Amino acid sequence: MTGLTVALVLLVVFPGCNEISSRWFTGAGASQGYWLPLTVGLRLDPSVTEAALAYTDSCRQPRTLPFGDRLTEALKRDIGMVFEHVLADAQPLGSRVATASDGVVEVVLGLKEVELFIHRQSTRSYPATVTLGATVSYFDAGGTLLSTRNLRTEARGNIDTEGQSCEVRGLAELANDAITRLAQGLNQHLGTSIKILQAAEAKQREGKPLVSGLQTGAGRGGSAASRPAQAEASQARSIDVDQVPERVRGYERRNSVGIAIGIGAFRDPEVPVVKFASHDAEVMARYLRAVGGIPAWQVKLVTDDHALKDDLVDVLENWLPQHVESGGDVLVFFSGRAMVDPVTGAVSLFPYEGTPTSHVRLLSLRRLQAALTRLPLQHAVLLLDVTMTVQRDSIRQKGQSPVWDAAVPTMGTAKLVQILGISEAQNAHQYERGRHGLFTFHLLKGLGGEAEADGDGLVSLGELFDYVRTQVPKAARAEYGHEQEPMSVPPLDANAQVRSLPLARVK
Known part of the structure; x- marks a missing residue:
């Protein structure tokens, strides 16, 4: 076929x-x-x-x-x-x-x-x-x-x-x-x-x-409209990662599947938007097809009002099993909003209809993890760029930490590795100058070649994590004066074999 x-x-x-x-x-x-x-x-x-x-x-x-x-x-x-x-x-x-x-x-x-x-x-x-x-x-x-x-x-x-x-x-x-x-x-x-x-x-x-909003500037033809310098910088930095590198000829990972989910707008107007979430997912999907070498029909993109809870469940529990090959790899990217249960620390993701007052409308992270771990995979990589919704009497007041690893086994037998854009309950910044979430911006830069460290032309999971773990905190401190520290679950120490998993080829 x-x-x-x-x-x-x-x-x-x-x-x-x-x-x-x-x-x-x-x-x-x-x-x-x-x-x-x-x-x-x-x-x-x-x-x-x-x-x-x-x-x-x-x-x-x-x-x-x-x-x-x-x-x-x-x-x-x-x-x-x-x-x-x-x-x-x-x-x-x-x-x-x-x-x-x-x-x-x-x-x-x-x-x-x-x-x-x-x-x-x-x-x-x-x-x-x-x-x-x-x-x-x-x-x-x-x-x-x-x-x-x-x-x-x-x-x-x-x-x-x-x-x-x-x-x-x-x-x-x-x-x-x-x-x-x-x-x-x-x-x-x-x-x-x-x-x-x-x-x-x-x-x-x-x-x-x-x-309206005319700014005058000296010029040969008289006054002219001009954009603020920061807006010009925003567009330039956006192009930096939105211009997807070309696929390396002959590089194809036919036994790999990619899913990119971005939910930044919500049905409930009381739920704050995540400004660049859908754009994060759209560009990530393009990277997975290009430098990631995943065939186009093996990449699924789901955004905003097409990302109801039932849509996400269908993708993870019906579409994905039909496209996975035994011994293959899966990469799932999620950009959007999440919430932590103030009692148990369980993390839930917001679908389009999600609301903090109804847990039934949220997708538990455990369900997503379980959908990946029960597949006949060699490896599954979950990249999470989430902005946390904090409830009253929640983690920041009581010290309860998010539980990210409820369904993740120890590294010795793990086939699921999670790379998180935040540690504990930090803020995940929306990077205006980059037109992406701060974590996603550096994920894309890393996949585009910035993370390639040993000269073999491949960006491995370990190289990508090392890159974002270094660059995101620097950018967060410089831009916002706050901490944002990516983490991995389980920890990707130097001896973890999964560090060598190739995610992209850039030359």
Whole structure:
């Protein structure tokens, strides 16, 4: 059986936004004509103009289906129905200076995924799904972000193969359907965004563009909008780890499985968000596929409102056992919120619907550990970047420590090793300059090659732990004046054989 799941994820989140959300768009109905009295520039990232889907044909050969031109055309048409005038903006993506009079629309394509399984060469139909995701952002003439939204849409249908031919028919039509739905979603968001509507109303009342948050600076052309220096540094540091290193040719770990979970937004508005959690998981999944050498169809990504407790249980107790091979390895990454029972010290993780007042809605760490230890694995690695929710009469007041190792045997027989971003009940910092959790930021840097210490081109578990154990405390003290010390359970001492487990190849 030949299976293919290709996922390329890049979700761009800009700091200082007033309106940010994420949703699925079904594409029901035609695009609307809003014709807001605004003249805007349209900037399309190369991820849009050069977009292509990767798939495997019935002869088991890798193929690509370019769709950048079709997507560009659809976006121009549907966004053109929102505003009075839409101009091609010559400024580079990320520039906050609008050459158009009223604002700028930026579009970045993130998710491009084909789910297609072709068993063999034959004349038959196969189910297929094309999923697309994009981030659309609107900046006013002063460079202030008024609105941004992450949109995802999918198109389901059948593709056809015939006899001994390698051709896959019907995929282009399915991609066109997904493109149409995505363009309709952007059309609807831009045309109904409260902040954009307010800008249009302000212009109509005053007869001039709305400019907010403009910072002037000396320049040949007079005053210009500029971003604060810290915001520029944030974007630069984010690119440092978000630009995933290329996979080393020939390096593939077919008997390995990866799961990346990031839950930063919660159904209960009383539960504080974990700012970069979903982005942590998205980038980690890309690293697992690239430098980690894990096949794309063996990597599972679960984030935010797709991470209900039942979703997590299904991934860990149903999906994972079906993808694990005897003697293989599993790496599970979790970024989000956790809570400690003030009496027992038991640790529970927050799914999307999690709340500190209902333990039934939480996923116990013991259940996750048990799901891993009962599999026929050689090794399981659990990376936890958790921000702790502290209850009244809890660990910080009574001295009760989190119990991380309830289901973890001693190192002599252990197949589960946990690398934790904190010790005891420390704060797990959200690293604004890196656009990730502080621990995750250094995990990614380490996997990208910074942790490789002996010159063999491999990043081992021991090397990665040594790297984060050194770098995270330094960064925490320098940035926040607080302690944050990663730890391993069981301890990864110098004699632990599991230290040599390879996690990534960088050369």
